Amino acid sequence: MLNFLIRRLGVMALTMICLTFMVFYLVNLEPNLRKLAISQTEMHASDEHIESWLTRNGYRRAFIERYAAWIGVWPKKPNIDTETGKPVSRFSYCSEPAESVFAGVIQGDFGCSTKFKTKVAEKMLPALRATGLLMFWVMVTMVPVALFFGILSGMREGSKLDRTLSVVSIVTTSTPEYVSGVVLTIIFGTWLGWLNGSAASATGDGITFYNFTLPVITPAIYGMGYIARMTRASMIEVMTAQYIRTARLKGLGFYAVVVKHALRNALIAPFTVIMLLFPWLLTGVVIVEVMFRYQGFGLALVEAAGNNDIDLMLACSLVSVVLVLATQLISDVGYAWLNPRIRVQ
Amino acid sequence: MEPLSAFEIIRQVFVQFTPVWISLIVLFAFSLGFKRKLGLYGFVVETGTGFTGILILGFWLFTAIFASQISPFDPLGQIVSMKDALPGTIEPISGLPYLFGGDKLARDVFSRMVFGSRIVLIIAPLATMLALSVGIMLGLPAGYFGKRIDSVLSFLANLILAFPIILLFYLLVSPGILETPIPYALAGVFFLFPIILLVTLFWSGYRAHPLQLGIRLVLTLLVGGWLFATFVFDRDPFHILRVSPSTLNIFAAVALASGPGIFRIVRGLTLDIKTREYVQAAQTRGETPWYIMLWEILPNARGPLIVDACLRIGYTTILIGALGYFGLGMPPESPDWGTAIKESSRLLRAFVHPALPPALAMMSFVLGLNLLADALREQSLKD
Numbered sequence: 001m002l003n004f005l006i007r008r009l010g011v012m013a014l015t016m017i018c019l020t021f022m023v024f025y026l027v028n029l030e031p032n033l034r035k036l037a038i039s040q041t042e043m044h045a046s047d048e049h050i051e052s053w054l055t056r057n058g059y060r061r062a063f064i065e066r067y068a069a070w071i072g073v074w075p076k077k078p079n080i081d082t083e084t085g086k087p088v089s090r091f092s093y094c095s096e097p098a099e100s101v102f103a104g105v106i107q108g109d110f111g112c113s114t115k116f117k118t119k120v121a122e123k124m125l126p127a128l129r130a131t132g133l134l135m136f137w138v139m140v141t142m143v144p145v146a147l148f149f150g151i152l153s154g155m156r157e158g159s160k161l162d163r164t165l166s167v168v169s170i171v172t173t174s175t176p177e178y179v180s181g182v183v184l185t186i187i188f189g190t191w192l193g194w195l196n197g198s199a200a201s202a203t204g205d206g207i208t209f210y211n212f213t214l215p216v217i218t219p220a221i222y223g224m225g226y227i228a229r230m231t232r233a234s235m236i237e238v239m240t241a242q243y244i245r246t247a248r249l250k251g252l253g254f255y256a257v258v259v260k261h262a263l264r265n266a267l268i269a270p271f272t273v274i275m276l277l278f279p280w281l282l283t284g285v286v287i288v289e290v291m292f293r294y295q296g297f298g299l300a301l302v303e304a305a306g307n308n309d310i311d312l313m314l315a316c317s318l319v320s321v322v323l324v325l326a327t328q329l330i331s332d333v334g335y336a337w338l339n340p341r342i343r344v345q
Numbered sequence: 346m347e348p349l350s351a352f353e354i355i356r357q358v359f360v361q362f363t364p365v366w367i368s369l370i371v372l373f374a375f376s377l378g379f380k381r382k383l384g385l386y387g388f389v390v391e392t393g394t395g396f397t398g399i400l401i402l403g404f405w406l407f408t409a410i411f412a413s414q415i416s417p418f419d420p421l422g423q424i425v426s427m428k429d430a431l432p433g434t435i436e437p438i439s440g441l442p443y444l445f446g447g448d449k450l451a452r453d454v455f456s457r458m459v460f461g462s463r464i465v466l467i468i469a470p471l472a473t474m475l476a477l478s479v480g481i482m483l484g485l486p487a488g489y490f491g492k493r494i495d496s497v498l499s500f501l502a503n504l505i506l507a508f509p510i511i512l513l514f515y516l517l518v519s520p521g522i523l524e525t526p527i528p529y530a531l532a533g534v535f536f537l538f539p540i541i542l543l544v545t546l547f548w549s550g551y552r553a554h555p556l557q558l559g560i561r562l563v564l565t566l567l568v569g570g571w572l573f574a575t576f577v578f579d580r581d582p583f584h585i586l587r588v589s590p591s592t593l594n595i596f597a598a599v600a601l602a603s604g605p606g607i608f609r610i611v612r613g614l615t616l617d618i619k620t621r622e623y624v625q626a627a628q629t630r631g632e633t634p635w636y637i638m639l640w641e642i643l644p645n646a647r648g649p650l651i652v653d654a655c656l657r658i659g660y661t662t663i664l665i666g667a668l669g670y671f672g673l674g675m676p677p678e679s680p681d682w683g684t685a686i687k688e689s690s691r692l693l694r695a696f697v698h699p700a701l702p703p704a705l706a707m708m709s710f711v712l713g714l715n716l717l718a719d720a721l722r723e724q725s726l727k728d
Contacts, residue, residue: 029525030524170715176666179686182690282511290671
């Protein structure tokens with residue numbers, strides 16, 4: 001087990017280095033740097049102006065050096081103003097150290113957001129908290145309902161209930177967030193007026209049933225069908241196993257068999273699916289946050305990408321990559337731990 | 346002029362779709378009449394889910410084919426007096442109604458929905474086929490040879506799978522990246538895969554028959570080269586097709602996003618099938634590895650692959666819709682469903698009618714694909 005964990009962590013670290021390197025390269029492409037320089041100098045800056053701005057602020061240093069400095073394994077040199085000879089910060093709204101220090105992701109320095117005019121960490125923390133809250137409520141509504149539906153339909157394969165629930169789950173997996181969000185907002189927001197079609201007030205006034213229900217339900221519906229189908233398949237497999245027949249033959253009632261014998265074994269496979277659903281939920285959350293104007297991680301990512309906010313974009317990528325890799329690890333370890341056959345090996 | 350009543354709108358929509366109804370009747374008369382001779386398709390069309398799935402897909406397929414006959418207006422044309430018009434409002438000059446109303450730029454929502462099906466039905470299956478050829482071409486050797494090839498390819502696949510799709514799209518489909526050669530290089534590599542796949546397929550299968558091999562190779566290279574020039578360089582020698590760089594970029598991004606998933610499935614299937622007797626028999630006969638992979642293993646892996654391809658086209662449709670929703674790749678006036686949903690969802694409090702048709706169209710098309718996949722899976726489990 002320990003060996004397995006160490007190897008997994010090694011592969012994870014390698015994956016992370018490769019991915020962040022790729023993102024760093026793509027975000028720091030020449031057109032993006034030029035756009036940044038143009039937005040930071042005047043509108044009609046000449047090529048020399050742009051070039052001198054980029055050189056002064058360290059964007060013309062060797063690519064590998066900049067990447068290492070961003071990670072925090074290479075010292076970040078201060079930017080020296082050629083006229084005064086004094087160190088200056090890249091952007092007026094973020095102060096940067098005046099001497100050469102290690103200040104990268106490892107040290108907790110994520111740089112400066114040009115869109116929100118603040119340090120990236122100050123923007124990211126509340127955004128992540130808001131998104132965590134949203135994801136938590138999505139999971140809390142989606143998982144129990146999906147498991148319940150899946151168990152109900154897998155219990156008696158081919159029954160009328162099974163067929164109805166199967167159709168329902170196919171329909172929900174065919175409804176992406178941007179479709180269900182629109183349809184639900186029309187029904188509950190515009191026509192009935194029960195719920196708010198915008199979650200913008202959730203940031204300032206806190207979440208309420210009125211402004212938070214639609215952002216939670218929208219991604220939950222899309223994921224529900226998928227988990228339900230996985231649970232159903234796993235349940236069907238378990239229900240045909242020998243020990244279920246034995247339990248039935250020794251005279252146990254049908255529901256006692258389902259609850260005591262089948263359930264625990266049938267829930268192993270959905271566990272991994274649910275863990276792997278987190279990265280996928282990330283995409284859903286971005287769509288939902290944009291649709292309902294909820295100030296979270298997703299909206300920050302979209303704003304960063306739309307406004308060429310290089311440092312914020314890098315931080316967002318790092319967060320999502322870490323989330324994906326962490327859930328993969330938890331899913332693997334959890335699966336091995338839940339399943340005695342693998343645990344013993 | 347009086348706007349149409351709800352009943353009149355439904356009747357009029359039904360009439361507009363006449364070519365689709367006729368084609369569907371012909372299709373199903375043919376399918377049910379000859380179902381015993383149609384193999385798998387004949388079995389699938391008999392089941393309830395399969396029938397519904399094929400019905401929905403057939404509806405959108407024929408809608409895409411007859412789009413210019415069905416839609417009364419130009420999907421991009423703006424008629425100023427019809428801005429935000431309610432469903433059924435009569436357009437004064439032509440006397441024809443805006444069946445589903447007008448959007449905020451005074452375009453006919455109905456015609457846009459109909460023309461949107463064309464974009465979705467062309468891009469989604471083609472992009473999926475591209476991803477499929479990449480996945481097959483890399484998954485087969487990874488599963489068959491194992492060892493170093495497998496570890497390297499699997500690591501690369503996991504690398505891309507660990508990338509949140511939304512981030513991938515923002516990095517690859519943003520306007521800035523079109524100024525760099527990256528999308529063209531990426532698409533150039535991806536579009537090589539179908540050609541390589543076909544060439545290897547024919548080379549390994551027809552080596553003993555030079556004439557047959559020659560005909561097939563020349564045809565593949567001619568058609569493949571033409572499509573390659575059209576898609577990657579937008580230089581169609583015959584000036585028939587035009588593929589804009591942003592569309593090409595969508596292809597590359599979708600193939601990159603779905604390729605690794607298909608790779609994993611193909612690799613798993615290959616690992617399973619290569620232990621079978623007929624593979625050992627072929628090895629004993631002294632067949633080349635590529636012959637065994639493409640002519641022994643691949644045909645026997647087709648069942649799960651067809652089901653997966655069906656699901657994946659639906660998923661690709663959702664991805665392309667998401668791209669449209671974020672305003673990436675597609676031009677802003679494009680009538681595709683994702684862009685239409687984005688445009689209309691901002692104004693839901695004032696007008697709901699421009700948002701519903703593209704949303705329901707998108708949902709029904711994906712539903713059709715999922716139902717068909719479900720029917721196919723059930724049928725393949727029966728055998």
